[in-house]
Structure formats: structure tokens, C-alpha cells
Amino acid sequence: xxxxxxxxxxxxxxxxxxxxxxxxxxxxxxxxxxxxxxxxxxxxxxxxxxxxxxxxxxxxxxxxxxxxxxxxxxxxxxxxxxxxxxxxxxxxxxxxxxxxxxxxxxxxxxxxxxxxxxxxxxxxxxxxxxxxxxxxxxxxxxxxxxxxxxxxxxxxxxxxxxxxxxxxxxxxxxxxxxxxxxxxxxxxxxxxxxxxxxxxxxxxxxxxxxxxxxxxxxxxxxxxxxxxxxxxxxxxxxxxxxxxxxxxxxxxxxxxxxxxxxxxxxxxxxxxxxxxxxxxxxxxxxxxxxxxxxxxxxxxxxxxxxxxxxxxxxxxxxxxxxxxxxxxxxxxxxxxxx
Ligand SMILES: NC(=O)c1ccc[n+]([C@@H]2O[C@H](COP(=O)([O-])OP(=O)(O)OC[C@H]3O[C@@H](n4cnc5c(N)ncnc54)[C@H](O)[C@@H]3O)[C@@H](O)[C@H]2O)c1
Numbered sequence: 144x145x146x147x148x149x150x151x152x153x154x155x156x157x158x159x160x161x162x163x164x165x166x167x168x169x170x171x172x173x174x175x176x177x178x179x180x181x182x183x184x185x186x187x188x189x190x191x192x193x194x195x196x197x198x199x200x201x202x203x204x205x206x207x208x209x210x211x212x213x214x215x216x217x218x219x220x221x222x223x224x225x226x227x228x229x230x231x232x233x234x235x236x237x238x239x240x241x242x243x244x245x246x247x248x249x250x251x252x253x254x255x256x257x258x259x260x261x262x263x264x265x266x267x268x269x270x271x272x273x274x275x276x277x278x279x280x281x282x283x284x285x286x287x288x289x290x291x292x293x294x295x296x297x298x299x300x301x302x303x304x305x306x307x308x309x310x311x312x313x314x315x316x317x318x319x320x321x322x323x324x325x326x327x328x329x330x331x332x333x334x335x336x337x338x339x340x341x342x343x344x345x346x347x348x349x350x351x352x353x354x355x356x357x358x359x360x361x362x363x364x365x366x367x368x369x370x371x372x373x374x375x376x377x378x379x380x381x382x383x384x385x386x387x388x389x390x391x392x393x394x395x396x397x398x399x400x401x402x403x404x405x406x407x408x409x410x411x412x413x414x415x416x417x418x419x420x421x422x423x424x425x426x427x428x429x430x431x432x433x434x435x436x437x438x439x440x441x442x443x444x445x446x447x448x449x450x451x452x453x454x455x456x457x458x459x460x461x462x463x464x465x466x467x468x469x470x471x472x473x474x475x476x477x478x479x480x481x
Contacts, residue, residue: 145175150203153307157186163434243462259455273432300385332465350468
């Protein structure tokens, strides 16, 4: 049995990670959540309900002194990730970490060498890659059913930033020193690892970041980003300034195209249109099974002592693309990824 600790027991830990650990038979047989650490104790009762044997700590060092941990699952806000990653990696504790890797590119750069040289398993919570929608799209692109994908456009419209748990700082997403940025960091991070999954690392980045509606936010509420590849342009349009929630995507290629409208994925080519039913990708209840698949991959890597740095590089590249997007918007210029 692998012994793990969840650090940060707020919304995503309770509604996503915990339910994944409990709902999956393989995870139940291989993983024991031995402890939880959080600076506030609001969800202490929920811990008793879900993991009656687990201990609750409000101090990280006490937890390290008292528990023999195989892994930690970091679910705290971004500005705390680097410190926990550093302290766990140097102790040889495997790490599952929520996105983004850190709140700044500079901090992320400092971490990569350290994590690599610690020979631990590091997996970022890039759970979209385990969802039916994104896996199906990946298969369409990889199998060339679209020919060459020339233009890929992703739209995410929201009314405001999501809140964090009420017990800590519910508006941390709109405070740059906690989050590292606005909707670009919060939602764009997902699209930057999906970009790598579909097309690899882009050649150039252009971006327009603005605060259009939520002037009280300390971060952008709207982000339009273009990623340029040799034969593909990928465009990501994100806003917290909409009147209703909506998600859509179009991917057009030389031989076929895909369109997603929250109910189905439509594939069209010269033979006609095929409708593939899909769950609503923005429904957070869907996340549980995606997290379970991701955590199983993490456990498998620990069992096989697979300390490949591929996921670490993916998370670091997300940080790089976030950083370049901010620079591109500031300079109003297309920037080479290098
Ligand atoms: N992968 C996804 O789809 C997804 C979805 C939601 C959130 N997230 C990420 O998960 C993380 C947490 O988000 P959330 O929505 O659960 O936030 P939240 O505010 O609901 O929960 C954060 C928890 O961390 C605790 N905390 C704060 N500082 C701490 C510290 N120094 N040490 C220990 N605990 C601390 C808070 O008390 C709180 O309980 C963020 O990195 C966020 O980007 C990812």
C-alpha cells in the first residue's frame, strides 16, 4: 500500500481528488491517504467522513516528522506549490501536483533541475488528457483523419473567476501574487498542455490579455492567445467577462473537421458528418474519473520506478507558454518560443 498525504484540503481536493481515490477500485487497493495538511481546518470533518483513519495536520513539518510518506498530492493555490515541491522532492517523496506548476516562470525554472535530480515520480494534474473528448480529438489528429490540422480554435466563456474555499481566501484566483495571473493561468494552463498533446511545442506565441469587465480583479479576465506551428495555428479564446457559460471548439484540417458544442463532437469530411456523443466538458463531476485515470498513471509510475521527466517537462512548458503569453501581450508582438 502506498501511503499518501493531501496538502491543501479545499475545493479541488475534496470534490475531485478524494472522490477519485475513493471511487476507483484499483486506487482503493493500492493507495492509503494517511494524512491531510491544510493551514485551515474547515474540512476536518469531511476528512473523518472520507478517510476515518487519516490524521489532520495544520503544520507541514509536523506531518513530515510523524508520517512515513511515499507521496504527496499538492492541492494548494499556485504560490505555495514550489516550496512544497522542493521540500518533498529533496526527501525523495513522489509528487502529484495541481496545475499550474508554480505562480511564476522564474520559480518553475528553479524547480526543474531539483526535481529531475531527486529521481522521484512527478505528475502534474493535467487531467483533461484523460477525458473522452480530448482523447478522441487526439486520436483524430494523430491518425490524420483531419489530414493536416490547419486551424484549431478553443473557446471558454465564463461569468467570473471560480471561488476557492470560503475558509481561506476565496478570491485567490484574482490576486496575482497567489495565482500568478487570471484566466490565462487558471484555464489557459489546460489548453497549453493540450496544445502539446495535440501538436507539440509551438514555434511562436502571440497574445492579447485584457481586463474587460472585472476591473476589481488584479489580473486579466480575458485572454486571446495564438500558438503558431509549422502548419497549424491554434487559437485559445478565454473570458470571465461573458453573460453565460459556454465551451466550444473547431478544428479544421485539409481532409476533415471537428466541432464540439457541449453535447457532441461532430466529425465532417467528404463522406458526410458523424456525431459522437460527449459529456459536457465543463461539468466538474466529470473530473473524478479523469483524475482517477491520472492518479492510476502516477501510481503505476511509482510501482515501476519510472522517474521519466516527460510530465515535468510538459508542466514546465506550460509555464513557459504562460510567461511568453504575458510578454507577447505587453510587447504587442509575436514571440519565438526558442
Ligand atoms: N486541474 C483542475 O482542473 C483544477 C481545478 C480547480 C483547481 N485546480 C488547482 O488546484 C489548486 C487549489 O484550487 P482550489 O480551487 O481547490 O482552491 P481552494 O481555495 O478551494 O483550496 C485551497 C486549499 O489550500 C489551503 N491552503 C492555502 N495555503 C496553504 C498552505 N500554504 N499550506 C497548506 N494549505 C494551504 C487552503 O486553506 C484551502 O483549503 C490550485 O492550484 C488550482 O489551480 C485545478
